[in-house]
Amino acid sequence: MDVELIEIREFLAAHPPFDLLPDEVLDTLPQLLTVRYLRRGVDFPPEHGEAPPAILLRMGAVELRDDEGRLLQKLCEGDIYTGACPDTAEALATKGKCVEDSLLYLLPCDALQSLRQRFTPFNSYFEQSIRLRLQQAISQLQQSQGNISNLMSLDSGALIRREPVSIAPEASIRQAAQLMSEQRVSSLLITEQQQLLGIVTDRDLRQRCIATGTDTAEAVSSIMSREIFTLEAERPAFDALMEMTRRQIHHLPVTRSGALLGVLSATDLLHQHSLNTVSIVGRIRRSSTTDELVETAQELPELQLQLIQSGMTADHLTQALCAVTDALSQRLLTLAEEKLGSPPVPYVWLVCGSQARREQTAFSDQDNALLIDDALQPEHESWFAELARFVSDGLARCGFEYCPGEVMATNPKWRQPLREWRRYFSQWINSPEPMALMHSSIFFDMRPLHGEEALYTPLRDEVLAQCRENRIFLHYMAANALKHRPPLGFFRQFVLVHDGEHDDSLDLKHRGVIPVVDLARVFALSAALPQLNTQERLRAAEQAGALSRDGAEDLLHALEFIATLRARHQAEQQLAGEALDNYVRPETLSRLERTQLKDAFAAIRAMQEAMEQRYQTARFA
Amino acid sequence: MFASLLSLDYRRKRLLKRLPPGVMRDFYAVPFPSRSSDCRELEFAALDLETTGLNPQQDEILSVGLVILRGEQIELQSATHRLVRPQSDIPENSAVIHHITDDHAATGESLAQVLTELLPLLAGKVLIAHHARFELQFLRTACERHFGCRFFMPTIDTQEVARRTLERRNQSFRPQQMRLAELRERYHLPRYRLHNALSDALAAAELFLAQLAQHDLSRPVAVKNFLLKV
Numbered sequence: 001m002d003v004e005l006i007e008i009r010e011f012l013a014a015h016p017p018f019d020l021l022p023d024e025v026l027d028t029l030p031q032l033l034t035v036r037y038l039r040r041g042v043d044f045p046p047e048h049g050e051a052p053p054a055i056l057l058r059m060g061a062v063e064l065r066d067d068e069g070r071l072l073q074k075l076c077e078g079d080i081y082t083g084a085c086p087d088t089a090e091a092l093a094t095k096g097k098c099v100e101d102s103l104l105y106l107l108p109c110d111a112l113q114s115l116r117q118r119f120t121p122f123n124s125y126f127e128q129s130i131r132l133r134l135q136q137a138i139s140q141l142q143q144s145q146g147n148i149s150n151l152m153s154l155d156s157g158a159l160i161r162r163e164p165v166s167i168a169p170e171a172s173i174r175q176a177a178q179l180m181s182e183q184r185v186s187s188l189l190i191t192e193q194q195q196l197l198g199i200v201t202d203r204d205l206r207q208r209c210i211a212t213g214t215d216t217a218e219a220v221s222s223i224m225s226r227e228i229f230t231l232e233a234e235r236p237a238f239d240a241l242m243e244m245t246r247r248q249i250h251h252l253p254v255t256r257s258g259a260l261l262g263v264l265s266a267t268d269l270l271h272q273h274s275l276n277t278v279s280i281v282g283r284i285r286r287s288s289t290t291d292e293l294v295e296t297a298q299e300l301p302e303l304q305l306q307l308i309q310s311g312m313t314a315d316h317l318t319q320a321l322c323a324v325t326d327a328l329s330q331r332l333l334t335l336a337e338e339k340l341g342s343p344p345v346p347y348v349w350l351v352c353g354s355q356a357r358r359e360q361t362a363f364s365d366q367d368n369a370l371l372i373d374d375a376l377q378p379e380h381e382s383w384f385a386e387l388a389r390f391v392s393d394g395l396a397r398c399g400f401e402y403c404p405g406e407v408m409a410t411n412p413k414w415r416q417p418l419r420e421w422r423r424y425f426s427q428w429i430n431s432p433e434p435m436a437l438m439h440s441s442i443f444f445d446m447r448p449l450h451g452e453e454a455l456y457t458p459l460r461d462e463v464l465a466q467c468r469e470n471r472i473f474l475h476y477m478a479a480n481a482l483k484h485r486p487p488l489g490f491f492r493q494f495v496l497v498h499d500g501e502h503d504d505s506l507d508l509k510h511r512g513v514i515p516v517v518d519l520a521r522v523f524a525l526s527a528a529l530p531q532l533n534t535q536e537r538l539r540a541a542e543q544a545g546a547l548s549r550d551g552a553e554d555l556l557h558a559l560e561f562i563a564t565l566r567a568r569h570q571a572e573q574q575l576a577g578e579a580l581d582n583y584v585r586p587e588t589l590s591r592l593e594r595t596q597l598k599d600a601f602a603a604i605r606a607m608q609e610a611m612e613q614r615y616q617t618a619r620f621a
Numbered sequence: 622m623f624a625s626l627l628s629l630d631y632r633r634k635r636l637l638k639r640l641p642p643g644v645m646r647d648f649y650a651v652p653f654p655s656r657s658s659d660c661r662e663l664e665f666a667a668l669d670l671e672t673t674g675l676n677p678q679q680d681e682i683l684s685v686g687l688v689i690l691r692g693e694q695i696e697l698q699s700a701t702h703r704l705v706r707p708q709s710d711i712p713e714n715s716a717v718i719h720h721i722t723d724d725h726a727a728t729g730e731s732l733a734q735v736l737t738e739l740l741p742l743l744a745g746k747v748l749i750a751h752h753a754r755f756e757l758q759f760l761r762t763a764c765e766r767h768f769g770c771r772f773f774m775p776t777i778d779t780q781e782v783a784r785r786t787l788e789r790r791n792q793s794f795r796p797q798q799m800r801l802a803e804l805r806e807r808y809h810l811p812r813y814r815l816h817n818a819l820s821d822a823l824a825a826a827e828l829f830l831a832q833l834a835q836h837d838l839s840r841p842v843a844v845k846n847f848l849l850k851v
Contacts, residue, residue: 004700007823034695034698035694037834042834106694
């Protein structure tokens with residue numbers, strides 16, 4: 001009869017990794033099991049004879065602790081424990097206890113092993129390397145979001161449709177225009193002996209020739225753009241999009257092994273993307289009032305949604321959004337200068353925190369500051385106060401809320417001449433106080449956005465040099481970086497927190513993203529690395545030897561997985577018309593996602609522990 | 622204390638002397654476990670029968686479910702389910718309970734055949750069933766009819782164990798609280814769909830493990846604590 005042990009078969013079929021097994025294997029699997037019942041308070045795993053088993057919890061709950069009694073994991077219905085089996089990734093240590101009456105299914109380890117050998121997907125669940133599992137998880141997450149965006153999977157070179165069209169620098173403007181019409185191109189490269197000298201576009205012809213009344217018999221080199229940025233063909237098309245957006249250009253020469261391959265235009269990219277960052281940034285650049293900017297900014301959530309649905313990873317998403325935020329801020333600054341007149345002394349507008357790291361989501365808080373030339377006089381202050389007010393209010397109207405911690409240029413404290421900024425940093429670095437340092441860590445993620453960049457560069461270099469030298473400062477920064485801990489995992493509908501407490505929902509930002517961001521900052525400062533973006537910091541730290549290759553890979557994967565999950569969560573909220581937040585309820589996660597998240601948490605925790613050891617943070621907390 | 626297991630094994634030996642070779646003789650040839658044995662050293666057979674009705678004289682066995690326990694471990698490899706071909710039609714009021722139809726039952730084996738397979742699995746073990754008197758009565762009738770022999774063996778009735786536990790604590794209880802599903806819930810065991818002979822046998826086996834786990838397992842737990850009085 002076909003109903004044999006149907007209760008047990010159904011349970012297996014509903015729980016990973018057994019749900020990955022074919023039906024005929026599931027039909028016979030129950031026969032390999034033995035059943036045990038352990039009362040609350042009894043040691044786990046139960047003693048076994050000569051053959052150790054893997055244990056699947058059918059009912060009840062088990063806590064696993066390390067030798068020092070710290071909670072490692074809490075198992076519940078459907079969880080599998082392989083700690084007694086040889087060759088498993090499970091933590092060695094573990095003394096367990098049933099914390100509820102528990103019904104267990106025992107599967108001999110050799111039977112498990114043979115299933116693993118026969119079925120690859122089943123096996124990958126037990127894969128030893130968290131790294132491999134996380135890699136898989138990220139690609140699964142992207143696939144579940146629809147097509148992988150062409151922009152990420154395509155090389156820039158693959159989008160080049162034709163040979164480059166070029167002309168010599170001494171040719172006339174008229175000849176250049178004729179060639180462009182003939183060849184139906186909107187840009188022309190100016191080359192001499194295979195060397196790229198410059199580029200002329202339709203817009204240059206309009207703005208630099210016709211509008212100014214320049215004689216078309218003059219050499220085309222007189223109206224070309226000279227400092228040309230080129231992109232290697234191997235870089236993803238996404239990078240081309242980002243470079244165009246950031247540099248506010250529409251044509252990008254692409255090279256392969258140093259040789260010109262062709263020109264990529266914004267239109268080429270537009271074909272790959274419907275609502276595209278380049279066109280939004282273009283509109284921002286053309287806006288002449290705050291009202292127009294506010295109108296364009298309303299498209300940001302829709303842009304975010306589209307980018308997520310196109311299968312973009314969180315890193316690419318935040319980079320794209322950040323390009324738009326940067327453009328908005330820059331445009332507001334230009335509008336402010338138009339209104340207030342030119343600045344009385346040089347200044348640079350700095351962005352801080354997530355915008356500086358290019359890790360912003362649509363509608364993060366605004367964090368900014370003003371660095372002013374030391375020639376600043378008291379009578380100049382009102383000009384800068386008004387500038388800050390204009391930009392900050394404009395950003396708020398565009399949807400970027402005022403910073404609750406008042407880290408804004410509107411706050412006089414963060415609108416200071418260079419010598420004051422030097423004094424601030426010197427104090428934070430040379431006589432660190434835990435509280436002050438906690439609030440100031442945002443200033444160690446800082447990027448010039450508009451104005452005299454030359455004001456900022458020396459300050460940054462001084463700060464980095466001081467950071468590296470000052471061990472005590474690094475100890476405190478490390479202690480700060482360990483304030484946010486990832487949870488242990490999940491237990492039923494709860495998030496299992498470090499001390500064994502439960503949370504109802506998982507804060508993906510503070511328990512997932514921020515811990516990695518904080519770690520990366522310490523690595524970067526300890527090696528005096530100028531990078532700001534967390535991924536770039538981790539890669540640079542690895543290059544500089546401040547972080548092991550495995551450590552960097554683990555953190556990168558963990559961050560990417562958690563941040564992408566967060567982006568997807570926010571996209572779902574947006575679709576449902578809800579307010580966006582970072583809180584995910586465990587019951588909305590699939591069992592697989594829970595396992596994958598647990599891997600990501602484990603990777604972060606391992607690096608936090610390494611940092612704890614290295615900086616002896618317990619003494620500096 | 623005539624109702625002791627010692628006398629049960631005495632009865633077994635006396636009966637064995639008179640039995641002709643066959644299934645029943647083989648069954649009684651294996652000694653019954655000693656009443657003082659630690660449960661962890663014994664083997665148990667959890668059994669459930671689905672029948673056409675409640676009267677062992679008139680009604681028939683339709684299916685048998687059985688699972689073996691070695692100490693405090695249920696061996697699912699031993700799980701057995703057998704359909705029995707009844708002599709007469711299955712009454713509708715029983716079919717709604719066990720979902721065995723006439724067509725389905727017709728694919729079964731004869732009761733004699735099923736008993737012949739079943740009895741060797743029971744020999745030397747302790748029987749476990751929920752409301753075991755029911756299973757015992759039907760087995761007794763079946764053995765008498767088909768082999769002309771009495772049937773008895775040491776038995777644990779999980780319902781009786783539960784009742785005694787509550788009575789010892791002077792707790793009052795309603796009859797429906799003594800049902801298998803309700804008792805399982807009490808011990809935090811999963812909800813099964815009942816009235817499949819194998820599911821019910823497994824359900825009783827797990828209930829017994831839970832009842833056993835209530836004892837101090839650092840010391841031997843004698844099986845006589847659980848045995849049904851005969």
